[in-house]
Amino acid sequence: MKWYVVRRVAWAVVATYLAVSLTFGLLMVTPNAGADVAAAQAAASGQDYDAVRERYLERRGLDRPVEEQYIDYITNILTFDWGYSFSQGEPVLAAIGDAWVYSAQYFVPAIIISALLGYGIGLYSALNRYTPTDYLGSFVAYFGISIPNFWFAIVLILLFGVVLRLLPTFYDSSVALLSVQNVKQLLMPVVVLSTASVAGQMRYSRAQAIEYARSAFVKTARAKGASEWRVLTRHILRVALVPLSTILIADVLAVLFAGSFIIETIFQIPGLGRLALEAIQQKDTPLVLATTLIPVFIAIIGNLLQDLAYVALDPRIDYGDR
Amino acid sequence: MAGDEPAPDVGTARTAGTGFERIDWTAVDDADSTVPPAAVAAEALVFFSLVAAFVYDYVILANEAPTVGVVGWDVTGVEWLLVVVLAIGVFHAALPLARNRRLTAYYWRQFQKNRAAVVSLGFLGFVFLVGLVGPLIWTAPNEAIDYAAAYQPPVFAGGSWAYALGTDAQGRPLWHLIVYGMRVSLEVGLISMVFAISIGTVVGTAAAYFGGYVDEVLMRYVDLQQTFPVFILLLLLIYLYGASLLLIIALYGLFSWEGTARLVRSEALQRGEEAYVRAAEAAGAGRWWTIRRHLIPNVSSTVITAATLSIPVFILGEASLSFLGFGDPDVFSWGRTISAGRSDLPNAPWISTIPGLFLFLTVLAFNFVGDALRDAIDPR
Numbered sequence: 001m002k003w004y005v006v007r008r009v010a011w012a013v014v015a016t017y018l019a020v021s022l023t024f025g026l027l028m029v030t031p032n033a034g035a036d037v038a039a040a041q042a043a044a045s046g047q048d049y050d051a052v053r054e055r056y057l058e059r060r061g062l063d064r065p066v067e068e069q070y071i072d073y074i075t076n077i078l079t080f081d082w083g084y085s086f087s088q089g090e091p092v093l094a095a096i097g098d099a100w101v102y103s104a105q106y107f108v109p110a111i112i113i114s115a116l117l118g119y120g121i122g123l124y125s126a127l128n129r130y131t132p133t134d135y136l137g138s139f140v141a142y143f144g145i146s147i148p149n150f151w152f153a154i155v156l157i158l159l160f161g162v163v164l165r166l167l168p169t170f171y172d173s174s175v176a177l178l179s180v181q182n183v184k185q186l187l188m189p190v191v192v193l194s195t196a197s198v199a200g201q202m203r204y205s206r207a208q209a210i211e212y213a214r215s216a217f218v219k220t221a222r223a224k225g226a227s228e229w230r231v232l233t234r235h236i237l238r239v240a241l242v243p244l245s246t247i248l249i250a251d252v253l254a255v256l257f258a259g260s261f262i263i264e265t266i267f268q269i270p271g272l273g274r275l276a277l278e279a280i281q282q283k284d285t286p287l288v289l290a291t292t293l294i295p296v297f298i299a300i301i302g303n304l305l306q307d308l309a310y311v312a313l314d315p316r317i318d319y320g321d322r
Numbered sequence: 323m324a325g326d327e328p329a330p331d332v333g334t335a336r337t338a339g340t341g342f343e344r345i346d347w348t349a350v351d352d353a354d355s356t357v358p359p360a361a362v363a364a365e366a367l368v369f370f371s372l373v374a375a376f377v378y379d380y381v382i383l384a385n386e387a388p389t390v391g392v393v394g395w396d397v398t399g400v401e402w403l404l405v406v407v408l409a410i411g412v413f414h415a416a417l418p419l420a421r422n423r424r425l426t427a428y429y430w431r432q433f434q435k436n437r438a439a440v441v442s443l444g445f446l447g448f449v450f451l452v453g454l455v456g457p458l459i460w461t462a463p464n465e466a467i468d469y470a471a472a473y474q475p476p477v478f479a480g481g482s483w484a485y486a487l488g489t490d491a492q493g494r495p496l497w498h499l500i501v502y503g504m505r506v507s508l509e510v511g512l513i514s515m516v517f518a519i520s521i522g523t524v525v526g527t528a529a530a531y532f533g534g535y536v537d538e539v540l541m542r543y544v545d546l547q548q549t550f551p552v553f554i555l556l557l558l559l560i561y562l563y564g565a566s567l568l569l570i571i572a573l574y575g576l577f578s579w580e581g582t583a584r585l586v587r588s589e590a591l592q593r594g595e596e597a598y599v600r601a602a603e604a605a606g607a608g609r610w611w612t613i614r615r616h617l618i619p620n621v622s623s624t625v626i627t628a629a630t631l632s633i634p635v636f637i638l639g640e641a642s643l644s645f646l647g648f649g650d651p652d653v654f655s656w657g658r659t660i661s662a663g664r665s666d667l668p669n670a671p672w673i674s675t676i677p678g679l680f681l682f683l684t685v686l687a688f689n690f691v692g693d694a695l696r697d698a699i700d701p702r
Contacts, residue, residue: 011542015549022550023558030562146686148638150645151660151678154667158675162668258553258639261646266664277646280561292558299549 005308012304017074019296023289024073028066035062037283077293083286087278092290095275102173103260103271106186110193110256117194118201119244123232125202126209137202144199149259153192153266160188171269189267193259200255201244208240245306253302257295365413372409376402399568403513410516432698439694442687449684453504460498463654468493473670488672490663496673500680503656507684510571510640511633517575518636519629522582527617529583530590531609541587544580552577553639560648567650570643574636582628589621623699630692634685641681656681 035056042052057063076082080093088095125134161169168185175181212218213236221235264273276291278284379397397405419426434440471493474485487496529540556573563569593599599616607615643649644657656677663673 011545015546018546019550026558026562142686142689146634146682146689148641148657148660148678148681148685150642150657151674151682154660154664154674154678158667158671162671253551257551258642261553261557262642265646276557280557280648283561288558288561292554295551295554296549299551303545303549 004311008304008307012300015300016297019300020074020077020293021070023292024070027285027289028069082290085279085284085287087282087284087287088275092286095287096272096290096294099270099272099275101271102171102269103264103273105177105182105271106189106193106263106269107256107260109186109190110197113190114194114197114201118198119205121198122202122205123209123237123240126206126213127228127232129210137206141199141203141206144195145203147195149192149196150262150266152195153188153263156188156192157266171267173270185267189263189269193256193263196259197255205240205244208243209236212236212239242310245309253295253299361413361417365409368409368413369406372402372406400509400513400571403568403571404509407512407516411512429698433694436690436694436697439690442690442694445683445687446691449504449680449687450508452501453508456501457505460501463494463498463502466494466498473666475670476672476676479672487676488670490659490673491666491670496659496676499654499659500656500677502654503659503677503680506567506640506653506655507637507681509567510574511637511688513571514574514578514636515629515633517572518579518632519582519625521576522579522628523586523618523621523625525579526583526586527590527613527621530587530594531613531617537587540583544583547577547580550577553642556639556643557648560643565643565648565650567653570640570650574639578632578635582625582632585624585628586621589624590617593617593620623696626699627692627696630688630695634688634692637681637688638685 035053038056039049039053043049054063062069082092084090085092085095121137121140125131125137128134157169160167167188168181171185171189172181175185218231218235221231226234260271260273261277262273263269264271265277268274272291272294275287279287279291379402433443468489469492471485471489472491474482474489474493476488476496477483477486479488485495485497487500489495490499525540525544529537552574555577556570559573560569594617599612602612602616640649641655641657641660644655645661647661649655649658659677660674660681663670663675663677666673
């Protein structure tokens with residue numbers, strides 16, 4: 001088991017290294033967008049295009065041999081020297097430090113709500129199959145995985161913001177963190193973001209629980225007189241949590257990352273998603289890289305934690321296998 | 323229902339024979355599952371002519387000249403791929419289904435049990451047909467710009483029948499935008515699906531069957547690919563290379579097969595332990611024969627379900643990218659139309675909502691059909 005944990009941690013380190021190298025490789029094989037922008041601006045004001053481009057690359061050390069740049073790049077990433085973002089006018093990490101609060105405000109509630117609701121409804125409908133509640137549950141699940149979240153957000157804004165005038169149509173960052181107004185303006189982003197992931201978790205937990213509800217150990221527990229609640233929490237949930245944590249980490253993170261770009265664009269929340277989009281639009285390469293690498297790092301750490309949680313939750317897992 | 327079925331026809335060679343020893347097993351094998359040489363020849367001919375036409379379009383014709391001069395249709399790279407995918411569909415889905423009538427009828431009866439899925443299939447058939455031939459009937463949105471007809475409401479909101487679904491800020495009929503959007507969704511969904519499912523199936527079966535280092539290397543790569551969120555990778559690559567529909571389709575196809583590979587691998591590992599595979603190996607079957615004849619057909623129900631359920635993911639992904647402004651600026655994706663209508667939400671809500679409704683229904687229909695297919699063809 002120790003060996004398994006060591007192998008998993010080592011793999012996380014390797015994956016991090018490969019992801020960082022991949023981004024470096026991509027940057028190397030493409031023309032430098034920032035240099036083009038700078039050179040085009042200089043050319044517009046009458047300077048020589050190529051000369052300005054050269055100077056731009058030289059100032060950033062981009063004319064050095066590839067291996068030297070590569071070592072530099074890896075060192076900078078590892079020492080958290082992630083460069084300066086010209087579009088935000090501050091170091092990259094400072095810009096991210098300012099932005100993440102806004103993302104977390106709707107991200108964290110959405111994850112908690114979707115996990116509680118998704119697993120709750122999923123387990124409930126697994127134990128009460130073919131009842132009206134079960135059908136309602138699967139209807140909600142189909143709705144949630146099928147509705148495009150940007151369209152759902154637009155319809156909600158149209159309904160609650162434009163027609164009914166109950167909720168603000170966009171996020172106002174000047175509102176105090178702990179106020180009714182802030183809760184009201186976060187309501188729609190949280191609903192939109194959690195809808196998709198609730199559906200995924202609900203479907204999956206229902207399928208898992210149905211599989212275990214018929215297994216021998218659950219029948220034994222019932223035969224020994226365990227209450228439904230005890231059967232659910234001690235027997236079904238314990239084994240079902242292992243595969244369920246997989247979907248929580250892998251799929252939900254993917255849904256949430258893609259969702260954060262869209263939600264922050266629609267509701268004008270100045271969070272990480274918008275920071276990334278602005279960086280892309282303004283060709284701010286250091287910031288683009290940072291906003292790419294952070295989700296990747298989160299995903300790697302999430303996968304590592306999930307693998308370690310496997311060991312804790314299910315003693316039957318063979319550590320020799322994956 | 324089962325009573326009025328004719329007795330199952332197990333293959334002519336077997337019913338014609340009187341004793342076990344007179345069965346010609348080669349004939350049984352050929353009749354049961356191998357494709358007739360005519361179909362193979364036809365497929366080879368179709369693909370050969372497609373390649374020839376493609377070379378003709380790209381090497382001999384000038385860049386600007388339309389491919390089919392009479393109708394002025396300049397076939398784009400994505401459209402070439404779509405034609406190839408449709409040809410694959412005809413030879414590897416439609417023809418086998420038509421040849422195995424009995425099995426097809428059985429699947430259809432199972433599928434019909436789910437009424438929502440039958441309705442969904444009808445809707446998808448409509449989207450497929452309109453997306454395929456619609457752009458030949460209705461003019462391209464950019465040729466239909468008419469500022470005098472801007473912001474016409476749809477018929478049910480007091481508009482005229484001339485613009486049944488209303489018009490956008492530039493007076494383009496919404497129906498034209500939707501039809502061209504169907505084509506885009508069709509291309510993204512089908513082409514990416516064929517890419518992703520083919521790679522995933524090959525990798526999954528190879529990993530399961532060869533085991534050892536092959537398995538280790540392939541699955542490590544799958545781990546890595548799963549870690550890198552594909553949406554982020556797409557944004558990064560679009561940032562570096564610029565957006566085009568072909569790039570988006572290729573990236574979705576090349577970087578989202580890891581789920582299929584995992585599914586096929588675990589399924590193939592289970593199948594590989596079963597008696598018929600052991601029997602084939604004991605009878606001297608080679609590795610490729612076992613994979614092709616026994617493993618792949620037996621994991622196909624998993625693959626078909628995964629394929630159907632992956633299409634809506636690609637369609638939604640492309641629409642999301644276009645919504646954010648990272649789509650191909652030359653095509654009229656639904657996401658782009660929805661995004662453009664956002665600023666007119668208070669005064670012309672139909673611009674955003676109607677294409678969104680089509681997107682929602684298409685994705686919903688694929689999910690319904692995928693789940694019904696799983697119930698119909700997956701015996702487990």
